[in-house]
Amino acid sequence: MLELSGDGVLPPGRHRCQVDDFFNLFVKAFSTNAHRQRLFREWESYNDRLCARVGLTGLTQWIDGSFVTNKPFPNDIDFVTFIPHYLYEPFEDGLIEFYSTISLHDNGLDAYICPIYPAEHPSYQLTRQYRAAWQKRFKKNKDTSGEKGFLELIL
Numbered sequence: 001m002l003e004l005s006g007d008g009v010l011p012p013g014r015h016r017c018q019v020d021d022f023f024n025l026f027v028k029a030f031s032t033n034a035h036r037q038r039l040f041r042e043w044e045s046y047n048d049r050l051c052a053r054v055g056l057t058g059l060t061q062w063i064d065g066s067f068v069t070n071k072p073f074p075n076d077i078d079f080v081t082f083i084p085h086y087l088y089e090p091f092e093d094g095l096i097e098f099y100s101t102i103s104l105h106d107n108g109l110d111a112y113i114c115p116i117y118p119a120e121h122p123s124y125q126l127t128r129q130y131r132a133a134w135q136k137r138f139k140k141n142k143d144t145s146g147e148k149g150f151l152e153l154i155l
Helices: 021-024 034-054 085-098 101-108 126-141
Strands: 012-015 058-063 077-084 109-116 148-152
Touching: 021 034, 021 126, 021 148, 034 077, 034 085, 034 109, 034 126, 034 148, 058 101, 077 085, 101 109, 126 148
Parallel strands: 012 148, 077 109
Antiparallel strands: 058 077, 058 148
């Protein structure tokens, strides 16, 4: 079971969880908070549309930011979705609406997409670089300059 540390953030590291766990800890636990409920619904809708666009479920997503803290009114949900290169490359132009844009920000989503390549692919080094960059960004606690955790979900 996921739990927040004493300072209201996830303990350092990448924490794998199910969508139900994510909902229970960051929406249901704030049961009277319509703002968190709306952000969660926007996030669900985004994921439904993205999975339909690429024709695949089971995508990996990392979630970070104030939504995955005890902050009652987070600004948005920050996340990056990792998409297999063979789905990303043919649809790259059609995925533009799923990147962080004004319309997504207006709906409380700070969304990014990252292609991933298997170890035997010539571009695998990019996968390693992308994942390292996102991990570095998501583990930094802006408030304390220390480390915090983030979530990993399979959609």
